Amino acid sequence: LKNSSFSIIPIGGVEEIGSNMTIVRTENEDVVIDCGLLFPYEECFDINYLIPDFKFLDPKRVKSLILTHGHEDHIGGIQHFINFFPDATIYLTPFCLNLIQKKLSESKTNFKYVIYNSDSQLIFDTVNIFPIHVNHSIPETHGLVIRDKELNWGALYISDFKVDLHSSHEPPIELEKIKLLLQVCKRTAYFLDSTNIVYDGKTSSENELNLDLTQLINSSQKRIFLTLFASNVHRASYIAQAALNAGRKIVLMGRSVRHYFEAGYNSKIIPLNPENFLEPQAVKDSNEKILVILSGCQGDFLSALRRFSFGEDSNLKPTPDDLIIFSSKVIPGNEKKIYRIYNKLSEFGAEIVSANDALIHSSGHPGKEDIKILIANFKPDFYFPIHGESYLLKKHFEFIKSHYDNIDCRLIYNFHEIKFESSIPKIIKQDKLDPVIIHGKSLEIEKSQISQRRKMATQGTVFISFIKQKQLLKISTIGLPLMVENLLPKLEQKLLHQINNDLQSREDKYFIDQIKISTRQFFNNYLGYKPVTEFHLL
Numbered sequence: 001l002k003n004s005s006f007s008i009i010p011i012g013g014v015e016e017i018g019s020n021m022t023i024v025r026t027e028n029e030d031v032v033i034d035c036g037l038l039f040p041y042e043e044c045f046d047i048n049y050l051i052p053d054f055k056f057l058d059p060k061r062v063k064s065l066i067l068t069h070g071h072e073d074h075i076g077g078i079q080h081f082i083n084f085f086p087d088a089t090i091y092l093t094p095f096c097l098n099l100i101q102k103k104l105s106e107s108k109t110n111f112k113y114v115i116y117n118s119d120s121q122l123i124f125d126t127v128n129i130f131p132i133h134v135n136h137s138i139p140e141t142h143g144l145v146i147r148d149k150e151l152n153w154g155a156l157y158i159s160d161f162k163v164d165l166h167s168s169h170e171p172p173i174e175l176e177k178i179k180l181l182l183q184v185c186k187r188t189a190y191f192l193d194s195t196n197i198v199y200d201g202k203t204s205s206e207n208e209l210n211l212d213l214t215q216l217i218n219s220s221q222k223r224i225f226l227t228l229f230a231s232n233v234h235r236a237s238y239i240a241q242a243a244l245n246a247g248r249k250i251v252l253m254g255r256s257v258r259h260y261f262e263a264g265y266n267s268k269i270i271p272l273n274p275e276n277f278l279e280p281q282a283v284k285d286s287n288e289k290i291l292v293i294l295s296g297c298q299g300d301f302l303s304a305l306r307r308f309s310f311g312e313d314s315n316l317k318p319t320p321d322d323l324i325i326f327s328s329k330v331i332p333g334n335e336k337k338i339y340r341i342y343n344k345l346s347e348f349g350a351e352i353v354s355a356n357d358a359l360i361h362s363s364g365h366p367g368k369e370d371i372k373i374l375i376a377n378f379k380p381d382f383y384f385p386i387h388g389e390s391y392l393l394k395k396h397f398e399f400i401k402s403h404y405d406n407i408d409c410r411l412i413y414n415f416h417e418i419k420f421e422s423s424i425p426k427i428i429k430q431d432k433l434d435p436v437i438i439h440g441k442s443l444e445i446e447k448s449q450i451s452q453r454r455k456m457a458t459q460g461t462v463f464i465s466f467i468k469q470k471q472l473l474k475i476s477t478i479g480l481p482l483m484v485e486n487l488l489p490k491l492e493q494k495l496l497h498q499i500n501n502d503l504q505s506r507e508d509k510y511f512i513d514q515i516k517i518s519t520r521q522f523f524n525n526y527l528g529y530k531p532v533t534e535f536h537l538l
């Protein structure tokens with residue numbers, strides 16, 4: 001039994017939403033599932049993103065990466081992964097490959113890959129992994145069934161999914177296949193998505209949106225601007241087709257809507273070729289009936305939606321003759337940014353329709369009823385909530401505990417190793433590594449440096465140089481109130497006095513420290529805070 005055992009170790013995505021990465025540890029290999037990024041919390045101060053720390057892994061054991069779907073929180077760290085593990089083979093679907101190739105085209109990164117689909121079997125030393133087609137909010141999403149060769153254990157791992165039995169875009173989740181693969185195993189476990197677990201009902205089908213979306217497009221005489229999560233190319237394509245049917249021209253505004261549209265068309269997922277759509281400058285001064293699809297439904301600072309809503313786009317500006325449709329939800333944390341956009345659009349007199357007004361958005365994650373459908377289809381022995389912040393994991397755990405007496409549900413977090421070697425899985429806490437912070441040209445930056453940046457940004461900086469031989473002192477500041485200019489002669493006097501009376505003969509380190517202390521105290525007296533102080537003794 002021991003030889004056939006395997007472990008599952010999440011190292012990202014379990015206690016946060018983002019940076020998903022999970023290891024299937026077999027005898028000789030660490031099979032990696034997903035390699036996502038985490039968009040920064042406010043305290044990270046405008047850096048680009050965070051990724052799991054790959055130093056947890058032994059490069060000799062990492063030969064394979066399986067990507068479950070093309071969302072950034074699952075593929076966003078790919079460039080770093082390839083740099084770290086250049087010989088690993090990446091298993092992915094055609095759409096995901098398209099997205100990654102676009103992403104890596106600038107850096108001309110080469111990588112080995114194998115295309116899989118839901119009929120594939122991925123064979124490793126002590127486990128076989130079976131991709132399962134599932135519904136989500138991006139095409140070609142897969143869950144995985146992981147089984148050891150002796151069929152002692154079978155685990156279903158689906159980080160992102162919903163049960164959509166009626167989508168017109170794709171087949172429903174492969175429930176029957178899950179049952180067939182797991183029922184032959186002696187023991188079974190589920191690892192399932194917690195993102196939408198606070199929702200008591202069943203997540204609506206993508207199909208249920210068609211009626212309201214079509215009605216909005218058909219009944220309006222105004223220009224229409226619509227924003228959505230650009231990666232939902234099925235919905236974007238449906239909307240574009242409905243607008244074409246209503247005699248509208250399609251305009252794409254923003255890099256990411258074009259990026260996903262092209263990937264969707266190139267991998268034959270959607271029929272509409274974005275080359276036939278217009279650029280914003282083509283409709284600048286025309287009165288044509290248009291539907292503009294914009295990126296940036298979360299109100300991001302540099303997005304097309306924000307630029308347009310603030311009246312800052314040179315081609316298209318909001319007017320009272322515009323209908324703005326938000327076919328999206330507000331991700332918690334983004335409320336302020338999005339309400340500013342609502343306010344700006346209202347000031348221009350535009351009409352706004354959001355998911356509060358019509359059924360025009362559906363989540364890609366399971367509500368409680370979706371989870372019940374999976375368990376009714378096949379009931380596992382063990383259950384581990386994954387993919388979600390700590391609060392959601394706990395809610396998910398409580399839901400399973402209170403509804404299913406004979407499922408053994410456990411709360412796990414990042415760096416907990418779940419070892420399937422006896423009749424009960426053993427949970428071992430591995431040493432936790434903080435996520436790596438990435439900024440600029442894909443470079444790592446340490447936490448300590450981020451805190452320096454925050455201090456400089458919130459308290460300003462003072463630069464002082466002193467040339468010993470010439471007895472010359474020079475002071476300049478950045479980011480301090482303008483009145484400080486008048487204080488500088490006073491500070492200069494104070495420091496020169498201190499140098500002449502006390503510091504001249506002292507060691508450099510003492511010299512530098514004392515000048516810094518005096519400067520910070522000086523400013524604290526006038527400003528009520530201490531700027532970052534840099535002193536060069538020359």
Ligand SMILES: [Zn+2]
Nearest residue numbers: 069071136160
């Ligand atoms: Zn996803």
